[in-house]
Amino acid sequence: MKKMLRVDMTNLTAKLEDLPEEYSGLGGRGLTSTIINREVPPTCEPLSPHNKLVIAPGLLSGTGAPCSGRLSVGGKSPLTGGIKESNVGGTASEKLAHLGIAAIIVEGQPNNEAFSCLTITKDAYSLEHAGELVGLGNYAACERLHNKHGEKACIISIGQAGEMRLAGASVAVTDMEGLPNRYAGRGGMGAVMGSKGLKAIVIDDSGAHPRQPKDKEGFAKTARALSKGLREGKGFFEQLRTLGTPGGIPNFNAFGTLPTRNFAAGCYEHADKIQGAAIVALAKQRGAKMHGCTASCPIRCSITFHDKDHKFLVGGLEYETVAMLGSNLLVDDVDAIARMNRLLNDCGLDTIETGAALGVVMESGYIKFGDSESAIELIQEVAKGTIRGRMIGSGAVITGKLLGVKRVPAVKGQAIPAHHPQSNKIVGVTYCTSPMGADHTAGIMYDNTIHNPEGKVEKSRDMQIQMGYIDSLGMCMFSSRGLPGYNDYITALLTALHGTPYTEADLIALGKRVLRTEHEFNERAGFTQAHDRLPEFMTEVKIKPHDLVFDVPYEEVDKLQEGL
């Protein structure tokens, strides 16, 4: 991967450039954040021509290494005003890597409101008018694009929410089944893509091949061993394989980290109805199955879910979605949750941000807690562009401002995801200090100490550094959790790939470098430690079941960056 594709949306041109030497050793999040920090004026308006959308496969993507197919989608976030990387599965990362494209940089903006599609093949890069795709949801848009470009092409697209530049908008990526089931949800990257007038990117890697490691045998051997470990791992991996990500719900409920009733509690009396076991049983009964979000994944934790009539709804009913649209809204009906999920996927809104926004709507009394039908009606209005729909599409903070709600779970303008920081103080520190705003994938960990405030800054820092390199490698964060010698596998893979030694210290250095780059951008964008704070209610009002507030002293929280 020695090339970058620069796409100028003002003049509708796309050209391949050599990857600058200084970017070598960077991929995924490391590359998107470095390019953004280098090329985007930090004080620019996120939806202006000056922002850029940068899409990058990871350092290990396209090699066939297990769980290496994650894609980074980055830009200045319209939600936070800071740098953002949103991480997503699907087939784009591997296909781009096959084509040797280390990054797509989408820049500029058309002077009109026109939308285009970008097509990338082995030999050509072209932009054409999006035509009849404009105004379509992700599912219909991808179907038409597949009819035109073939079933095997991968599509990166936005729904109506992205077209409207709503700050909660996601970027969809098609999976192995060719459906837009994977979402780069956080940070409003769909709004940035919409602001560029880019409806979709079609990636056809026909004729291209997987990347060839310098040491093929060594690479294959390590990949096989890692794959076996992930495929056969007990504990967490077994739970993922059999119950999907919602398999964690009983634990989270016991820990008190399951957001309930707009984060007013950390446990839900009907948690059993929305836990992984219940969902997987229902899904299997309706003929659906577990699958992977990337081709190289041996874990396969994603739950395909069908409706009562056995009609396909979503290709990945994930924990965050189930909690934010379930316990957080006091909705215990998995079918209702899955319908909301499908609608949000189709119009292209982040389920975390919108779940939090709906929690705020219910807190205001505008809709009652538990009233999933009214929530569904509200979500259906997004695609229609009504003001009500645009409100929830703009995220939890703006929804709270309109409705005069004081309990708004967000940091730096971005909604807090489904790990309640009053009960997990490691992730609480991450929410405060991550350059990404409130984002669990920026550094989360569960252990028996999460309830007490001591030592949480160190643990959050370690996890943030780890995610800094995991996201740069294109590796799935789950793959890094609990497999003995995981970093040894990774360094062995990188050593075999490039034919030069790569050590654990190199990984740590990469993680720190990524974080420093992101903090540098945010500092120039106007962020200070004054912004590294949870909502007041989280430090003031105890929550059930463990009567906890977030009580890591902010003087300690403010020391996190010192260790980077």
Next chain:
Amino acid sequence: MKKMLRVDMTNLTAKLEDLPEEYSGLGGRGLTSTIINREVPPTCEPLSPHNKLVIAPGLLSGTGAPCSGRLSVGGKSPLTGGIKESNVGGTASEKLAHLGIAAIIVEGQPNNEAFSCLTITKDAYSLEHAGELVGLGNYAACERLHNKHGEKACIISIGQAGEMRLAGASVAVTDMEGLPNRYAGRGGMGAVMGSKGLKAIVIDDSGAHPRQPKDKEGFAKTARALSKGLREGKGFFEQLRTLGTPGGIPNFNAFGTLPTRNFAAGCYEHADKIQGAAIVALAKQRGAKMHGCTASCPIRCSITFHDKDHKFLVGGLEYETVAMLGSNLLVDDVDAIARMNRLLNDCGLDTIETGAALGVVMESGYIKFGDSESAIELIQEVAKGTIRGRMIGSGAVITGKLLGVKRVPAVKGQAIPAHHPQSNKIVGVTYCTSPMGADHTAGIMYDNTIHNPEGKVEKSRDMQIQMGYIDSLGMCMFSSRGLPGYNDYITALLTALHGTPYTEADLIALGKRVLRTEHEFNERAGFTQAHDRLPEFMTEVKIKPHDLVFDVPYEEVDKLQEGL
């Protein structure tokens, strides 16, 4: 004025405290900003119990000095997240000064959503449930309160927008006619008052007397001379007296500073229809007249305006309102502008912020430019609490985010008022650098150099310093414009009032001190120079009639604070 009234809205108590010695020499904005900087945690949520609403008469208020009756209303702004002082006329400032109250500090928050009214008399301070006042607009609420407390009482109140805690909400103050015609509009102070559960403050100064200067004769002599100067002044003062504040429209139109079509231009082809001469002629024809916004004012620039049936609409049809709801929306019908003004006054929304929000609505195409009837319908929804109404009530920035509009005239979250910074680069520097966000009253000046970028930082700084002391004195900003020896009058008044010498250097020092205090708060709240920027379009897209962009280099703008 040696007392502060501390009102605890959590426990519903009010008690008088001695003004701390360290606050001596501070009044109005100087006092509100100092108290906020001292008592309010800078990172607190603006609508939480930790914010405080501070109301203070000026250092010269209640003395009978001409134009000395302005009131400061301060707090942490829900629009900007920074410190705010909103300045307003009416009779409250003088009555509070008569009662010896240098400041009202409203703190805490009720645990329920109940609203109370605070009554202040010479001998007592009481809080009682707002009862049937809840849900009323300012006019109906004030009428009921006058029925109860007598016609002479002054009322400070909020409308439905403040009750809903909408970020564009204003605080109303009754004028000499007993009507809620004066508004502390900027910064959402009405939302802060609403968050405190405070519907109204009734001030009855029966039995109290004007403040007695140490040197009565000297004071009276200077006051008479200043009054004569203001009453008989030519040029600007004559224009104010005869044409009101909209008398400036022909000049602003020629300078290119009249915001037109959502700030896309600086001149309006129908400016003649909305200029002061046209408005005053119509107002007089319908039996209305010019009056003052404070009892001590000899200028009397405020235009009372009646509808076609000679029914009272508004007690002060001001330039900012006429421009933001007129040229900015391509509305050339003064009656439509006055109806919008009346509706916004009644529900308690800032006409500047909401005018800008409506400009953004029209830019989106949701309503057409010039369609005042649809704008009126939208404004009428605010009091009803619809989502559409709440959107415009939340200000221009949020409206722009919901509607996906790129041209949003705002700095630090607050709408830019009706002096286009692309053509007046002095006020442009003020919008960037004032701790108040975009606020023309923070430092504005017109001269023949406003179109070119040179020397604008110095001029803005000088004007900001001047406004720092003018707002602390309780003086009207207009009174300071163009009267030879103005500062000598002021220092003579202060010398006679206190019996100790007060010099121009003391005034300058006061102005600088106020600004430094405010910047200190904002810095602790997380503001950096990265936030001292105009919207991008204002530096990139030339506007008519003079083809100008804002081109004062930001490196220079960033030096403004150095001279404070």
